[in-house]
Amino acid sequence: MQTVRYYEREGLLDTPARSGSGYRMYGPAHVERLNFIRHCRSLDMPLADVKRLLELSRDRGVSCDDVNDLVQGHLERVRAKRAALQALETQLGALRAQCDAGHRVADCGILEELIHAAQGEACACHPEPHGARAAGARKRA
């Protein structure tokens, strides 16, 4: 419910009329608009994109290239993120495989991996060694 107020504050929903005691009175147009927003959000579109779509859909005569670009751009961001997560999954799988249950932290392959990697060595999760471009830290001592 605060979400609806939030959309109103952000300019995605028209401010509804108020009853005598200050209650918001929503009409069918508000409900439809809210469903539009929720549908876009279910596609994980940022609210800025949703707002842009709402603006575009008011000018029914204008070219819809912007609509295309917006959806296409969003699709590409989703694709890129999915690919990144897929790589991450592989890396975490490799890390996870370093340790079987039942022993102690001193012998834990996962922590070993993480600590070695922190020292700039190669690790199971990032096959290539870190060292090439590490050591960016500025020190004075």
Add this chain to the structure above:
Amino acid sequence: MQTVRYYEREGLLDTPARSGSGYRMYGPAHVERLNFIRHCRSLDMPLADVKRLLELSRDRGVSCDDVNDLVQGHLERVRAKRAALQALETQLGALRAQCDAGHRVADCGILEELIHAAQGEACACHPEPHGARAAGARKRA
């Protein structure tokens, strides 16, 4: 650089000694710790998990089951998110296919889809009618 200060504030990095004029003086232990954190972050682990790992790695005699669980849990969250994004990609692809470039907003298949969906009808991106839709966790049967 503010990031390092942020980690210090959040208790992930020890507060370094200060020079006479108040400058922070980092030693090799700080650098190694920071690399540990950055490595974990490159695996997209939340800072809370990184902090937990740092705590666990201090008690070298304790069981490492917690380390396992933490990494396993993170892997599962990544897997779930990746799967959700994959489904999303399909949905956005379907939506994107509703419109070819070069015509006007009044005839735009994408907007049509979104508006129809806002009225509770079935849409290309969400094959089933609106009622059965739950955010992100849905599987096609």
Add this chain to the structure above:
DNA sequence: TGCAGACCTTGTAGCTACTATAGGGTCAAG
């Protein structure tokens, strides 16, 4: 010695899309 410019310090606000809480007002039922 003076000064420019690069770096450091602290503190604050902004980003996304909500969510939670506090402290109050309104309304309908019993």
Add this chain to the structure above:
DNA sequence: CTTGACCCTATAGTAGCTACAAGGTCTGCA
């Protein structure tokens, strides 16, 4: 008339930074 469910506003918190402001410090050069 009270109880409890709802609504109102305003504020703060979430994650992990990033950007900016206003000032202090250090270094090199003339």
